[in-house]
Amino acid sequence: MTVSDHHPGPAPAGGLADGPVAVLANPAAGRGRHRDLLPEIMDRLAGTGRDVRLLTADSAQQSRAACVAAVAEGAAALVAVGGDGTVHQALQAVAGTPVGFGPVPAGTGNDFAMDTGFPVEPLAAAETVAAAISAGRTRPVDLARVTAVDGSTGWYGAVLAAGFDAIVNERANRMRWPRGRRRYDLAIVVELARLRPRRYTLRLDDRELTVDAVLVAVGNCPSYGGGLRICPAADPGDGLLDVVVGGRFSRTALMRVRPRLYQGTHVDHPLVTSYRARTIELAAEGITTYADGERSAALPVTVTAVPGAVRLLR
Structure with a gap:
């Protein structure tokens, strides 16, 4: 989890200051x-x-x-x-x-x-x-701010993974062999053999849900993992976060739907549900989240959309 010593609001309007x-x-x-x-x-x-x-x-x-x-x-x-x-x-x-x-x-x-x-x-x-x-x-x-149970905070720009992909990342990071992409591929094989739905509790602004799922992602932007459009409708300018939940997928069904992530058409699958909210409280047992592909906080976490939190040079 990236820890922040301050809790700033949105970046102020205006041009670029003098400086290096x-x-x-x-x-x-x-x-x-x-x-x-x-x-x-x-x-x-x-x-x-x-x-x-x-x-x-x-x-x-x-x-x-x-x-x-x-x-x-x-x-x-x-x-x-x-x-x-x-x-x-x-x-x-x-x-x-x-x-x-x-x-x-x-x-x-x-x-x-x-x-x-x-x-x-x-x-x-x-x-x-x-x-x-x-x-x-x-x-x-916009950026998303993650607040852990101990009160520490961090930021991300793209997507927070809190399901199967986060579990795979966690295993791959513990492995010493093989190196490179093959380590991630092996971690997928190992975790597929252990795949099971987990019970998640989500509070989406004022709405609370309990779901059994294998995949949960919270997107400020549409993509993660090098072009997988896990939250295809996410817009980093709308002040909201998109939540995509993949329900009780079997191993075979999950592998069949995964290629559809490149086009974002997985959201049309009957086991996939999408939500949109400004603040998401997310809880489950035994999950460490990954934000922008980097290890973040263990669940439970609170994720908040912060409008205009970064000023892009475009």
Whole structure:
């Protein structure tokens, strides 16, 4: 769970402040295939006439700390070069502040950048961000705030997974072998053999539900996992969160419906139900959630849509 020391509201309206541009880059993102582009990305940002500073970090925790420090020291903009994990760490620093934020997609999964309208090609995205910096232009979009049972809070931009996919992620992160994508594939096989519906309690604003489900996702944006449109109707500008619940799926039925997530047509399946709310309280036994693909809080949690919580450089 990402812990925040403050509980800011929406970012205030207005243009981009004076100050430097901080850049968080993950050279290992996307298996390093965009590593050589970083000098060109830095050049494009330097073309704005502002001081551009590359942050130093060797871990997710250090990345988050470096971003928080850059914002505290007066950065006017923060640019995250990497995938959803890199974006997630940066969002913890800029949420609820007037600091402009630019995701440059260079990871295996770039769902937040794609769903908020940034180009898929890293240099094109960098040019979009640089143009916004030069013009002093930002566009507010929503984020989701997660509050754990101990009161700690964190932010996410795309989707919170709280069902089968979260369980698979948790197992994969405990495994030492194999490496890379094969570890995740093996975790799917292991957890499919253990698949069972779990009892969830959901409070959607003032409505309370009890459901048996294998899949629960809370989306600020439509996609997670590198293009799986789990919450296809989610809109990061509507001040609401979309909740998609997959009910009592068998192993076979779950695997058959999974390919439909790429088009978002799984929501038409009779075992899938969708809801929309501003605040969601979600509880179940033995589930650790994953937000933007990063380990978040164990259930129960409260997830709240915060309108205009981040100012995108678009």
